Amino acid sequence: MRRVTGGGAAIHRGWMLRGGQYRAFDAALRRRGVELRTDAERYRRAHELPGWYDRLAALTPRSVWTTGVDRAAFDAARRELGAGPAVLRDHTKSLKHRWHEAMFVPDLADADAAWAVARRFRELRGEDLVGGFVLRRFETFVSAEVRTWWVDGDCRLVGAHPDTPRDEPGEAPDLAAAAPLIAGLGPAFTTADFARREDGSWRLVELGDGQVSDRPGTVAADELIAALLGPGR
Numbered sequence: 001m002r003r004v005t006g007g008g009a010a011i012h013r014g015w016m017l018r019g020g021q022y023r024a025f026d027a028a029l030r031r032r033g034v035e036l037r038t039d040a041e042r043y044r045r046a047h048e049l050p051g052w053y054d055r056l057a058a059l060t061p062r063s064v065w066t067t068g069v070d071r072a073a074f075d076a077a078r079r080e081l082g083a084g085p086a087v088l089r090d091h092t093k094s095l096k097h098r099w100h101e102a103m104f105v106p107d108l109a110d111a112d113a114a115w116a117v118a119r120r121f122r123e124l125r126g127e128d129l130v131g132g133f134v135l136r137r138f139e140t141f142v143s144a145e146v147r148t149w150w151v152d153g154d155c156r157l158v159g160a161h162p163d164t165p166r167d168e169p170g171e172a173p174d175l176a177a178a179a180p181l182i183a184g185l186g187p188a189f190t191t192a193d194f195a196r197r198e199d200g201s202w203r204l205v206e207l208g209d210g211q212v213s214d215r216p217g218t219v220a221a222d223e224l225i226a227a228l229l230g231p232g233r
Contacts, residue, residue: 007033011189012211016092018130019044038211042187046209048091049134056181060204061139065091066132074118075111077135083109085138088121091131095124096163108135141195145205146173147216149228150190153183157219157227161193165216173202182207189228 010029017025023040038046045051053063064080066073086105087094095102102121105114118133144167149157158172173194182192189210194202215224 008035009037010034011037014212016047016212017043019048022047037188038209043209043211045185046187046190046207047212048131049089049207050091050131052185052207055185056178056204056207059178059181060136061087062137063134065134068132069118069122069129071115071118074115074133077133078108078111078114081108081135081137083107086114086135087138088117089134089136090121090125090129091134093125093128093130095121098124104138105135139203140198141203141205142198143196144169145193145195147213148173148175148192148194149210149213149224150182150192151210151228151230152188153179154230155179156230157224159219160216162214162216165218168218178204 012022012025019040022043026036026040026043029036049063050065053060057063062081064077066077084107086108088103088105089095098120102117102124105117108114121133122129144164145161146169147159147161148155155175158169160166160168173196178192178194182190185207187209191206191208191210191213192204193206193208195205197203210228215221
């Protein structure tokens with residue numbers, strides 16, 4: 001931070017920060033005359049699922065969440081979502097590489113089995129766990145995830161998801177319904193991940209702040225930067 005000199009607008013590009021960390025980072029830069037294009041409130045709105053879910057609920061699996069990680073809070077959320085399969089995460093991240101152990105819940109009606117998944121998730125995330133539990137209704141997808149990059153509500157790049165960089169999308173998702181909703185969210189720089197559901201519709205899997213979103217290794221850094229800057233830049 002001490003090496004930051006001069007003023008003007010800036011974009012952070014780095015590791016995920018908790019909401020409080022980002023707020024402190026934002027404040028420190030402002031004291032040096034630097035204004036992040038994505039302020040702390042907008043960062044949390046894009047980075048944490050409770051910040052964006054209500055605005056984009058029509059496009060994404062039904063979700064409920066807690067603000068703690070005790071069993072009583074989890075059971076209340078489990079009952080609210082109702083019986084059936086679900087996936088588990090916290091306000092910012094899942095554990096996809098621990099799918100059967102700490103992410104997939106076969107049936108929320110089985111209270112003890114569901115809690116075993118949540119307890120393991122809590123154990124593995126440890127101090128990195130953010131906010132609380134999020135339970136999302138399980139949907140069957142038939143395509144790899146597609147990552148889209150947005151600046152000021154304008155989609156600038158569509159490509160593979162960083163977890164499956166070799167799985168280039170055979171077709172671009174239909175973003176007609178998503179575009180005005182993402183634009184209305186407010187953050188200047190976001191990513192949105194989509195996958196095709198078995199009924200053929202494109203579903204929003206995740207929204208994120210573009211400053212801390214990973215890029216697939218198959219997209220060169222200069223290609224991404226050029227796309228984000230836009231034509232003529």
